[in-house]
Amino acid sequence: MDPEEIIASGKLEMYACGALSLTESQEVQEAINTFPEVRRELELIEESLLLLAETVSPPVQAMTWTAILNSIRNTNSNTNDNVRTMNWPAITGWAAAILFMGGIMWMLKQNSELNNSIQVTTTENTVLREEKANTETQLAENNEVLEVLRSKDYQAFTLPGNQAVAPEAFAKVYLNKKENIAYIDTKGLPTPPRGKVYQVWSLKMEPLTPTSVGLISAESQMGEGIYKFVNFPEPEAFGITLEPEGGSETPTMSQLYILGMVTI
Amino acid sequence: MEQPNDLILEMQNGSEKAFSQLYTMYSEAIQGIIYSIVLDEETAEELLQDVFVKVWNNASTYSIEKGRFFTWLLNIARNTAIDETRSKAFKNSRKNLSTTNFVDILSSSDSLNKRTNAIGIKKFVDALKPACIKIIDLLYFKGFTQAEASKTLEIPLGTLKTRNRTCINELRVMVLG
Numbered sequence: 001m002d003p004e005e006i007i008a009s010g011k012l013e014m015y016a017c018g019a020l021s022l023t024e025s026q027e028v029q030e031a032i033n034t035f036p037e038v039r040r041e042l043e044l045i046e047e048s049l050l051l052l053a054e055t056v057s058p059p060v061q062a063m064t065w066t067a068i069l070n071s072i073r074n075t076n077s078n079t080n081d082n083v084r085t086m087n088w089p090a091i092t093g094w095a096a097a098i099l100f101m102g103g104i105m106w107m108l109k110q111n112s113e114l115n116n117s118i119q120v121t122t123t124e125n126t127v128l129r130e131e132k133a134n135t136e137t138q139l140a141e142n143n144e145v146l147e148v149l150r151s152k153d154y155q156a157f158t159l160p161g162n163q164a165v166a167p168e169a170f171a172k173v174y175l176n177k178k179e180n181i182a183y184i185d186t187k188g189l190p191t192p193p194r195g196k197v198y199q200v201w202s203l204k205m206e207p208l209t210p211t212s213v214g215l216i217s218a219e220s221q222m223g224e225g226i227y228k229f230v231n232f233p234e235p236e237a238f239g240i241t242l243e244p245e246g247g248s249e250t251p252t253m254s255q256l257y258i259l260g261m262v263t264i
Numbered sequence: 265m266e267q268p269n270d271l272i273l274e275m276q277n278g279s280e281k282a283f284s285q286l287y288t289m290y291s292e293a294i295q296g297i298i299y300s301i302v303l304d305e306e307t308a309e310e311l312l313q314d315v316f317v318k319v320w321n322n323a324s325t326y327s328i329e330k331g332r333f334f335t336w337l338l339n340i341a342r343n344t345a346i347d348e349t350r351s352k353a354f355k356n357s358r359k360n361l362s363t364t365n366f367v368d369i370l371s372s373s374d375s376l377n378k379r380t381n382a383i384g385i386k387k388f389v390d391a392l393k394p395a396c397i398k399i400i401d402l403l404y405f406k407g408f409t410q411a412e413a414s415k416t417l418e419i420p421l422g423t424l425k426t427r428n429r430t431c432i433n434e435l436r437v438m439v440l441g
Binding site: 058 | 265266267280284287290291292293294295296297299300305308309312313316317320321329330331332334335338339342366369370400403404405407408409410411413425426427428429432435436439440
């Protein structure tokens with residue numbers, strides 16, 4: 001279509017009103033972009049319509065522009081505010097999460113420490129209970145020994161040291177002749193050397209017959225340095241020799257530390 | 265009047281000053297369009313505000329190559345005003361005003377626009393053929409498409425185009441000389 005045809009067609013007027021179909025609008029827009037005379041014609045049409053609309057308008061209030069300006073500026077600053085207010089909950093949220101995690105970690109640590117402490121306390125309790133049991137056992141033993149010493153059934157003898165081997169040594173024996181029970185107090189004996197052990201012998205004099213009563217060992221210990229022996233032939237005397245570990249069949253006379261009569 | 269493409273481009277780049285100048289050029293006509301639809305001064309002022317806020321916010325969607333700025337403004341204004349007339353609040357407050365057209369507005373008010381008498385539009389309007397009043401009202405003020413107007417006025421599309429051109433030509437002679 002040439003410029004004159006477009007101008008005469010009435011399409012420009014329709015176009016200015018925004019009443020044309022999409023296809024025709026594109027056609028007219030192309031013509032406007034191409035032909036200056038078409039554009040000028042359209043500009044005149046627009047101006048006429050503009051003036052017509054202006055005559056219909058009530059006076060434009062100055063406040064309207066102020067309101068528009070406020071509105072677009074508020075929109076802009078609102079957008080910024082939104083960004084900020086969007087950030088705060090996020091920051092607060094993260095902070096809370098970090099605090100929360102920290103709190104959890106701290107509580108876990110505390111919990112683990114408390115658990116350790118409970119374990120230690122439990123162990124300590126066990127140890128103390130064992131100690132208590134030991135102490136009670138020992139007390140019972142000591143009481144038993146004390147009972148023995150006080151009893152009328154027991155007689156006390158002090159066994160002197162062998163002048164040739166251990167002149168300073170001595171041992172005490174508490175003997176129940178009726179039941180053949182002996183408690184031997186070894187406080188006066190030197191500590192046996194390594195690999196050696198004291199052995200107690202029951203002796204008959206005529207003829208001299210030694211019978212092993214037992215070893216001074218943890219097995220026969222009753223209290224602090226006090227040892228209990230049973231099941232031995234009625235003695236006339238007690239001897240204590242130093243023997244190799246495990247004891248001997250017969251006493252080693254060269255190592256006779258203690259020898260003493262237990263008859264009255 | 266040439267389209268102020270420089271101002272439009274500046275506004276699209278965020279210049280409030282250019283936007284202000286465009287507002288000065290077009291606000292009164294746009295308010296006239298809005299007023300011819302809502303027929304209430306206060307509502308027209310509010311909607312004029314809405315329209316220009318929309319123009320600012322949607323400035324990037326307009327393209328100089330693809331359409332006329334005036335027509336773009338016209339569409340935003342008419343759509344905004346027509347939306348308002350469809351709102352419940354508007355329907356409740358106003359009834360039976362839909363038949364009023366721009367000529368009724370001009371004849372019923374002396375104080376509308378101080379330039380009205382000076383440019384002789386009122387005289388033109390008085391002399392305008394009833395057919396022209398109807399056509400311009402529907403196509404320009406009410407935003408009918410040519411197809412809709414053709415159907416409503418029961419005029420063939422070709423005839424409608426010719427008549428619309430004649431009517432606007434008459435207007436042009438009167439206002440632009």
